[in-house]
Amino acid sequence: MHQEKKITREDTWKADDLRKHIRGGGREEDHGRRREEYERQHRGGDSLERRPRDPEREARRERDKQREKESTQERKNREKDRHLDRRKERSNDRIGDREEREKERKREKDKVVDGSKYQDGGRESSDKIHHRGEKENRDREKERAQESEKDKDRTKDRERYKQRDREKGAEERDRERRREEREKRREDEQSIERKDRDRRQESDRRDGHKDREHLKESEYHDKRKDRERRERHSDRERTVQKEDKEYREHRRKEKEERERRHRETAPPDVAESRRRDGDSREVARRDHKSSEDRHRADGEGAERDRRRERRRREEVDPKREITERSKDKRSHQDPKEKRENVETKEVLGQSESVWRSSQKELSDTEEPVEKQDPQTESQPDHDGDAQDYEEDFEDYEEDFEDGSESGGEEEEKQTHSQEEEREEREEREELNPQRREQIEAIQRAMKEENERVGSVQTRLSPEEEEERPSKTGGSETLPQQGKFIDFVAAKHREVNKKVACQQKKRSAELLRLIDLDYSITFSLLDLPPVNEYDMYIKSFGTTNTKQAYVQCNEDNTDRGIQTEELENSEKWTQHPAEWNAVCGGPTLSQEDSQSTTKMNVDSQRLATFLRSASQVVAVLLEEDRAERQSLKKLRSQADTLQSFSDGCLQLNTRLPFLHGRPISLVHFSQVQTQTVLSVHSPIQKPSAVRLDSKTIICIWNIWEPSRPQKILVYESEVRSCCFSPGKATLVFAGTSVGSVVLWDLREHAGDHHTLRIGDIDWTLRQPTFSTDAVLAASGHMSSVSSVEVVPAAVSQGGGPELPLLGSDEESSGLSFQLASLDENGVLNLWVVLELPKTNEAGLRPGGKVKLLHSSTLLTSERKSARDAIKTSPPQALLVKFLPSDPSHFFIGTNMGVVNHGTSHGLQAPPKFYRPKMVGARPVDVTSIDFSPFEETFFLVGCGDGSVRLHTVASEQPVLEWTGNTAGDPVVSVQWAQTRAAVFCVLDATSNLHIWDLLETDFEPVVTEKTDADRVTAMAAFGDSSKQNTFSGIALARQSGKIEMQYFSKRFTVPDSADLGKLQSLKEEVFLD
């Protein structure tokens, strides 16, 4: 029959049907009705008086009564109860379904296993019967303990089943119980969780810590269940006797426990008590949910019955189903009955269990499988780790949920492998939306109820809780909460677990790939503490404070130095000076201009200084050179010639243009005794140089004998020549053509024509001024025989000559008179003028000095004219002026007498100076020379070879020497410049006689003859005032040589007796 039933179920309960079933409105109505019924029943359970006989009407009536009787509080209480009941009922319904389905599954399995067992049933050993029996007993005992009255419904049902199906009834029941047991445990868990959740929903009203404890409990349950399972397992294998004893003991314990439980109503206490020992805990836990279990069992029973019946009669009559159901429910109504039924059931169960156990005993080995089957497939190893166990449990739960939710459809498949189960899960998930609808609807209702209940409970609880335990013999309030099953939470949990599992696996895989480490410590902030000073400055630093800088270490101070800017000024300088400025600039200060003028003055003086100094230096250099080289040679040569001289110096006349010219005249400057001029006559035969027809005058410095200082050129023959007084800056010459010319030696060389002869440039100076053209009328009509400078210092009487001559050259230099005498005896006096400008006729360009005609004197007297007829016409040959009185002039004539005349004033006696021999005879006076020491004495040389010494005052000569020259005419007579008593006489045969009056006054002391080269001119030199040793005579040779013969010491050293001798001679004349 069971098989039949199963088959029909398989046939009838398709997925569609199930859905319909779940959705079906009629069913819902049924449910609702049923709920109402339940309420009433339970209310009845609470108080027998109120329990209605006729469900609906009676309940209403009763309620009315109650309202009358009881207070509003009670009513609320009732309502609350109702809610609770309703909730219980709902959960029971579901659980019932689940249980049923599970049972079916079990049955199927059993069928497979037991199919064979039935045949060998008789062979079962008594042990196993006992074993089973014991188990049954235990189960029943538990049931009794937990469910007490309401189990009786089940037993009734079972009895009914038994009646229907006697063979399998006991077995079924047995299985059912076992299953129920397990379910209970599992559902305990679930229910606790659900409760928790429910409570959380109502958390406003309830204490949180209870929830927490419940949670803990649920955890404990998981583990404990395992333990229990193991215990049970082992228990079953024990001997019957033992188990009997144990059973008894167990019973006793359980009774005790029950009593204790009644005492310990509060959940925390329960939890504590549970911990005392395993059994008691287990029981307590069960007991804790006893009410729930009871209800569930109640529902279970009802559901089961209802379903079975429905399954059987579904197709036949739906209405009947309802009536049956109500009947079933009614059967719950009497607890006392139920209790009795339980006892009877126990008896029956034992008998049944014998049969069943015998069945099971047949396949002793299969027992674990059987057990495992409902529990879990993966539970063979009892000692497996807790985790596995839990996971298995999850699976198991899922199974249950599957069973309960998808209904009969899955029952068939329960026997299949786990893989199929997974598919089923998927299918189930497809159903989710529908399920959710359901669940939501249920939840909504639950919430409403909960709220209501919660509100009522809080108010009623003290009264109610006192009443209830006494009435029901069990705690009502607490178990009520556990009845709610929250599917959402379960679902969540399931999903969470799944996800957790996935993540775990994922993490396990990933952790192999990833390297986690404590990398560097990141310093997020490092704020150093601010020191006090900074803090102070920060808060007060800006107010009324001032920071001062103090430097302690002096060395470290920095100093900046700003230099003043440089002052610049532009200046120029010019040399030689121009317009009296040597230097200047745009910003000249007064000081500068002053210095400029100073400089100007200085420069002028410097120029003069340099001019003179350069000459000195040049002379010194020349001297030096001459000393070393040529001088010695010349001297040695001269030594051989001249007995009277210490040595001689030869001027270098071997110049190309002087070659072959005879020297007509040698003349020394009066003041500059070192300066000498030589007149070189023109030569007839042509030479290389084109100066043949010209006279050349060379100006020499005896200290610079290598070359002449200046070279003067004139077109015709020069008969006489002289220097200017004082400084030898001017040269005057009287020419054969009757003109007087002068040369200014100061003229620059660049103004004159230069002639290059060989490698040397020679500057040939033309005369600066000539009287030829300008003064022709007042000039000389015949050749000028002599030119003489009139001494400037016109002293009165015998004034000092020497200061006059040696006077300031600057002033007197250029203000003097010049006298020129021609052969006709015409004496012209000229004034020498220096002009600032040079544009006069007769003056060469650039020349500044000219002659002005002053006066003309005719010296040839008329009275002597008759004398002249007798003899040759008188000729004036030379003129001399008395140095002390320039108005007196002395003219040598060709008559052998010297005429004396004055330029102005009275005629002074004597008129003429004549020789001792009376009678005039034609003898030329060739030379007159005044003594440099005693001006009144003068020597006269004549053409007959006689030499006379005259004084100015007497007509007769002091002394007269006639035969010394052997009739040769005297060429020149010269006093020695350093000794007053010594004079030289040169005759035409080149004999040189030197007289020393101090030694002898009748013959010369030395007569020197020169035969090889005839001496043509002679001049004495030396400084009388300075008495230097360089005094001597210059001798001009015919060949053109000029020799400077230095007197030996005896002719040069002054002797004080010289002047005495002269004085004695004068006195002799006057005495005569």
Next chain:
Amino acid sequence: MEGSHTAGNTYLIRPNYQHKFKPAVVKECIRDILKEQLSGVDYDPEEVPLTSRNLADRIKDKLKKMGFDRYKLVVQVVIGEQRGEGVKMAARCFWDADTDNCAQDIFMNDSLFCVAAAFGSYYY
């Protein structure tokens, strides 16, 4: 379960380069926000908890927009009063240094200092 089996080889254990957590960029972002929100603000013990929370949210939101794909972001903001005391803050992270990183920036004015640190942890 099946999903993880098939996806076994497709783990992205390194972020795409352009989605990588770049501390420099993040730091700039933090700096901007801190500057914008805190400039001229004085420390007020009443306000600061709210301010710091707001800042953290703002930073987080901004960072989320920057496209650090698959990154879990943690933003921590600490605001303290400047009273001259020394403060030290450090963070230590147990993570994968290749992918994860943190950026931090400090804002200070006369009355307060603010440290904002953002940690990015790659979600494999």
